[in-house]
Amino acid sequence: MQILMEDNRFSLKYYLVFFISPLAIALCDIKYMKSVDRVIGLLTFIFISVIISVALWKAVSLVSSHFDIKKLNVTVVMVAALAAIDHLIKLVLSKTGFETSIIGKYFMIKHSHNINQNGIFNHFKIETSQLNMIIFKSAILLIVICLYRLFKSATARKVYVLFAAGALAHFFDTLFYGYTLDYIYFYKVMTYDLKDYYIDAGVSVLILLFLINENKKTNEKRR
Numbered sequence: 001m002q003i004l005m006e007d008n009r010f011s012l013k014y015y016l017v018f019f020i021s022p023l024a025i026a027l028c029d030i031k032y033m034k035s036v037d038r039v040i041g042l043l044t045f046i047f048i049s050v051i052i053s054v055a056l057w058k059a060v061s062l063v064s065s066h067f068d069i070k071k072l073n074v075t076v077v078m079v080a081a082l083a084a085i086d087h088l089i090k091l092v093l094s095k096t097g098f099e100t101s102i103i104g105k106y107f108m109i110k111h112s113h114n115i116n117q118n119g120i121f122n123h124f125k126i127e128t129s130q131l132n133m134i135i136f137k138s139a140i141l142l143i144v145i146c147l148y149r150l151f152k153s154a155t156a157r158k159v160y161v162l163f164a165a166g167a168l169a170h171f172f173d174t175l176f177y178g179y180t181l182d183y184i185y186f187y188k189v190m191t192y193d194l195k196d197y198y199i200d201a202g203v204s205v206l207i208l209l210f211l212i213n214e215n216k217k218t219n220e221k222r223r
Contacts, residue, residue: 010061010155015054017208021200022049029189037105041187044106048186053201060158069157075148075164082165086194087172090181110185137171156209162202169195 026042033039060078067074093111101108144167151160173180182191
């Protein structure tokens with residue numbers, strides 16, 4: 001199995017895929033939308049999340065247009081750089097305590113210490129030790145590394161870079177802090193960090209690649 005997509009064909013219509021993750025979260029939270037403020041918070045979350053995901057994809061695409069992302073050393077440097085950016089932001093925020101409002105109370109830089117460090121663990125209220133979390137995240141990182149050869153085209157390799165950067169940044173959180181410092185706050189909806197957007201953007205494009213590949217297979221069968 002290979003994850004493929006023809007290079008240089010990420011057209012404008014494909015950017016709609018970045019609505020997938022925030023809309024999925026919106027559907028899960030819609031039953032809690034019982035006030036105008038919550039609805040505004042949810043809409044803010046959707047549109048700001050799309051903007052951040054698009055910006056990340058554009059940034060990765062810009063770098064890959066100047067360097068051959070299919071080369072291992074380029075991939076490694078990009079993964080390390082993205083993980084380092086997430087870690088650097090958290091280092092500055094943790095040292096300065098900086099918080100600010102960007103769009104009133106609906107979109108803020110606001111600290112949240114995610115002790116469980118994992119959405120699934122949070123959902124099921126599973127508590128675990130830092131050592132167990134390091135082992136768990138090391139295993140996830142190792143799995144991501146082993147998947148490297150599946151991502152062949154330049155577009156697919158960009159997806160891999162985002163996944164790997166997210167996994168490495170997750171590992172850094174546990175190793176250096178013992179918790180995740182989330183700081184991108186949306187009123188009564190979600191508090192994210194940058195690496196969450198690495199994962200969201202990667203998942204969105206991976207879904208797109210899957211749909212394109214399936215459509216290609218269907219068309220080939222009809223011939």
